[in-house]
Amino acid sequence: MLAHFAPSSAVIVAMLVVCLVMVLAFEASNGFHDSSNAVATVIYTHSLEPVHAVVWSGIMNLVGVLVGGISVAYALVEILPPDVLTPPDGSPAVPMLVSIFASALFWNVLTWAFAVPNSSSHCVIGALIGVACADALMNSRNLGRSVDWQLIATVLKGLAISPVLGFVIAGGLYLALRLIVRRGHLLTPPARNERPVWWLRALLVTTCTTVSFSHGTNDGQKSIGLIMLTIIGLLPATYALNPNAVAQLSSLPSHAAQAQGLIAAYGNDQKSEAASAAQALVRAQSQLTQQLTELHAREPAREGDRVARSQLRGYVYDVVSQLKYVSERSDVPDERRREASRLLVSMSPPVEYAPWWVRVLSAICLGAGTMVGYRRVVRTLGERLGRQQMTPGQGACAELVGSVLIGTAGFTGLPVSTTHIVTSGIAGTMAAGGEGVHGNMIARIVLTWVITLPVTAALSGGLFYILG
Numbered sequence: 275m276l277a278h279f280a281p282s283s284a285v286i287v288a289m290l291v292v293c294l295v296m297v298l299a300f301e302a303s304n305g306f307h308d309s310s311n312a313v314a315t316v317i318y319t320h321s322l323e324p325v326h327a328v329v330w331s332g333i334m335n336l337v338g339v340l341v342g343g344i345s346v347a348y349a350l351v352e353i354l355p356p357d358v359l360t361p362p363d364g365s366p367a368v369p370m371l372v373s374i375f376a377s378a379l380f381w382n383v384l385t386w387a388f389a390v391p392n393s394s395s396h397c398v399i400g401a402l403i404g405v406a407c408a409d410a411l412m413n414s415r416n417l418g419r420s421v422d423w424q425l426i427a428t429v430l431k432g433l434a435i436s437p438v439l440g441f442v443i444a445g446g447l448y449l450a451l452r453l454i455v456r457r458g459h460l461l462t463p464p465a466r467n468e469r470p471v472w473w474l475r476a477l478l479v480t481t482c483t484t485v486s487f488s489h490g491t492n493d494g495q496k497s498i499g500l501i502m503l504t505i506i507g508l509l510p511a512t513y514a515l516n517p518n519a520v521a522q523l524s525s526l527p528s529h530a531a532q533a534q535g536l537i538a539a540y541g542n543d544q545k546s547e548a549a550s551a552a553q554a555l556v557r558a559q560s561q562l563t564q565q566l567t568e569l570h571a572r573e574p575a576r577e578g579d580r581v582a583r584s585q586l587r588g589y590v591y592d593v594v595s596q597l598k599y600v601s602e603r604s605d606v607p608d609e610r611r612r613e614a615s616r617l618l619v620s621m622s623p624p625v626e627y628a629p630w631w632v633r634v635l636s637a638i639c640l641g642a643g644t645m646v647g648y649r650r651v652v653r654t655l656g657e658r659l660g661r662q663q664m665t666p667g668q669g670a671c672a673e674l675v676g677s678v679l680i681g682t683a684g685f686t687g688l689p690v691s692t693t694h695i696v697t698s699g700i701a702g703t704m705a706a707g708g709e710g711v712h713g714n715m716i717a718r719i720v721l722t723w724v725i726t727l728p729v730t731a732a733l734s735g736g737l738f739y740i741l742g
Contacts, residue, residue, distance in 0.1 A: 289368050290507045296375035297504060298639045301497040303382040304394040305335065305643020311391070311676070311696035312485040313644075315669025320469045321478040330479075331486040332641030338490020339498075339637035346492055347499035348626045352598070353402040353426060369741035370405045371503060377401040377734035381726060390722045393691035395433065398496055399426075400730030408735035416543050424602050430727075433691055436679055437698035437723075444675040445702030451667050452707065461667050461707075474666050481670050484677035489692045490640065492680050498628050498636050505632070506587070514583035516627040523624045526590065530555035533593050533617050536610060540600045544592075551592035558586065590625050594618060664700065668707060672699030694723065 313327040322330070354370065378397040385392035403426060410417050452461060469475060506513045515523065530552040537548050600606055601614040676696040701716065 287508065289372060290504055293368070293371045293375055293504045294501070294508070296372075296379055297497055297500050298635070300375060300379045300382060300394070300398070301494075301636055301639035302643035302646070303379060303386065304493055304497070305332070305640040306646050307382055307386050307392065307394055307643075307693070311692055312482050312489060312673070314696075314700075315664065315666075315673055316478050316482045318664050319474075319478055319666045319669055321475040321666075322482070327482065328645045331482060332644040334483050334486035335490040335494060335644055336634075336637035336641045338487040338492075339494030339640060340490075340633055342491030342495055344495060344498055344626070344628050346495035347497075347502075347628065350399065350402060350496055351499035351503065352595075353399070353406055367503075367507060369738055370409065371500070371507070372741055373405050373734040373738040374398070374401040374500065376737060377404065377730050380733065381730050385722055385726075390718055391693045391697045392719075392722050392726060393433070393693045394493060395496060395691045396723065396726040397730050398500070399430075399433070400727040401734035403727070404731035404734035404736075405738045407731070408738045412739065433694065436691060437694035439679060440672070440675055440695040440697075440699040441702035441705075443679075443702075444672045444699035445706035447675060448668055448671040448703040449706040451671060455667070461665055470666050477670050478666055478673075481673035481677065485673045485680065485692070485696065486644075488677045488680035490637065493692055494636055494640050497639075498632055501632050501636060502628055506584075510584040510587075513629070514587040514625075516624050519623040519627065522620060526586075526621060526624065527556050527558065529617050529621050530589075530593055532613075533597055533621075536600050536614050536617070537593070537596045540603060540606050540610065540614075541596045542599050545596055548592045548596040551589040555586075555589050555593065558589070587625050590621055594621050594625070597621070664704075665707070668700065668703035671703050672696055675699050 312331045313322075313324070316322040316327045317324050321327075378394075378401040381400075382392070382394055382397045407417060409415075455461060470478070502513070534549060534552045534556075537545050537552060541548060597614045597618040601611050601618055603611070606614075673696065676692065676699050679695050680692055697719065
């Protein structure tokens with residue numbers, strides 16, 4: 275349906291604006307869904323007043339987004355096929371974006387409405403998988419080769435292992451704490467409206483700070499790549515190419531020439547399109563020189579730049595996707611894989627970037643969401659997981675382990691779920707403390723985690739089929 279409209283038509287532009295609103299709303303829902311994990315401990319131990327806790331958590335989320343880089347952002351975005359990474363000139367781009375944002379936002383809000391801690395990462399990854407599979411089937415492409423299953427497997431592995439690590443490590447840490455301390459403020463639920471001693475408050479505020487910061491470095495990135503796809507669709511002449519990657523842009527023709535042999539020998543069933551794109555980049559030396567001059571001088575975009583820069587971006591992504599495929603094939607000689615990896619690193623910066631204001635926008639939405647809708651999930655974490663109210667020691671152990679796992683993943687480019695890690699960490703401390711957990715609530719949470727991927731994949735794939 276939407277694929278039949280011209281890329282510059284009013285309908286497509288309007289839908290891109292709707293996409294931008296939805297992705298910002300999704301980032302806000304990410305804030306009040308996932309960031310609740312950071313503030314639950316300080317609220318339920320009375321270390322901070324709720325308003326102070328969520329404002330502070332929102333600020334640290336913002337800081338985390340600003341310093342966290344964009345490796346996670348594009349690790350997710352690259353699940354999509356190359357033709358959607360150049361909106362709106364690739365015809366499936368707009369229906370894909372609408373399908374992704376609508377499906378992920380719907381499921382995120384629905385699980386929040388039922389006060390079930392759920393992963394925003396799972397929502398967006400499931401939506402990405404759904405449209406990638408639907409696009410392959412609708413274009414009669416090999417599903418095994420058209421979808422980056424290796425990347426998906428890596429992402430899912432991180433999402434599967436991280437809650438187990440959270441449960442075991444946090445539970446073990448709390449067990450060790452009980453053996454060392456045995457009694458006192460750390461192991462006793464605070465009385466109603468009674469604040470912990472100053473050093474314990476300081477500890478809990480510190481762990482809240484580290485979890486919030488780590489959440490920003492990881493989860494805050496997940497919408498940055500999707501925001502970039504949308505603004506590139508709205509303003510391709512300005513944002514299709516990275517104005518700060520002039521050196522890498524000037525080298526694209528020579529790198530594309532080197533990539534041609536690798537693509538021809540080891541590419542998948544889309545290698546013919548990538549080979550044509552590489553040839554186009556080699557022939558585009560004069561066009562690139564003109565674009566470089568304008569980008570470097572920050573000159574206003576001229577008539578025709580919209581198409582030219584979108585086309586160049588599309589060529590680069592076609593080549594990069596094949597280089598990535600070659601670099602990950604186990605049957606390719608090591609020397610050739612290293613060459614593909616080197617070219618991949620050299621050709622990516624012109625198309626994989628995020629202006630500072632995009633990071634700020636993502637951070638503001640994440641922080642604002644934290645401050646608005648935290649109460650439902652906080653209550654579940656503080657009261658409904660264990661058979662007694664959370665102790666300060668349990669909160670500190672769960673958040674300390676969570677901040678380390680999430681922060682490490684954020685700077686290595688591996689998407690993990692803050693919700694999964696912190697929730698499982700709290701459950702681990704409850705089990706280690708001997709109080710036990712509420713089986714019904716744990717079952718609801720685990721069931722939601724299990725069905726999130728297939729549900730969001732089915733929603734996004736079905737919506738893409740209707741809109742496309």
